[in-house]
Amino acid sequence: MEATLLNVFVVPADKEAEFLENWRRTSAVFQEGDGLIEAHLHRNTGVGDETFAFINIARWTSAEAWRRAHAEYPPTEYDIEGVVGHPAIFAPVADIYGPSRVSAAPLEEWLTAAR
């Protein structure tokens, strides 16, 4: 069963560049392997709570594939001082649509629209 992986990161401001460099290297490894379908890294814009600098929303072919990939290649971003990740598999419990909804945009379009 496909699995949604959400990873919430605490990253000190002066470690952001190092974090991004390591996250991209980790992603490149997972891109070459089995299991990763897509990953969308988001950065906190500073509007609202600032506890978490980055959140990754990803899709894997299964929770087991996600576990295996991380056992084979432990992400190096966790080795950076002050970086704390909270990776876990989540399942949907409620979907709400407001009156402002015109149409459901494809995921890729939505997640990249603000670029």
Add this chain to the structure above:
Amino acid sequence: MEATLLNVFVVPADKEAEFLENWRRTSAVFQEGDGLIEAHLHRNTGVGDETFAFINIARWTSAEAWRRAHAEYPPTEYDIEGVVGHPAIFAPVADIYGPSRVSAAPLEEWLTAAR
């Protein structure tokens, strides 16, 4: 500009039902107002880090609309003992696709597939 709102919740296990009841009531209020496009509440499955019981992935017409709605109706789920939210507006920084990707499923389909 459309805004992606991510809200990461700490919810004590014995408060989950109360949290869900309040979250749904809050969502119903926002559904009636302006600004909310869609909200997708996710529950931690217990695979991985268990710090955060729920994460909401939502889309609003703008960060300002999100702020205004919350000023007019402060979500009651924050009044529950032990519940801590971390709502903030995020922007995409990286999109990665693995070899397992066959096609980009519409957001709605992806987010509700595990149901």
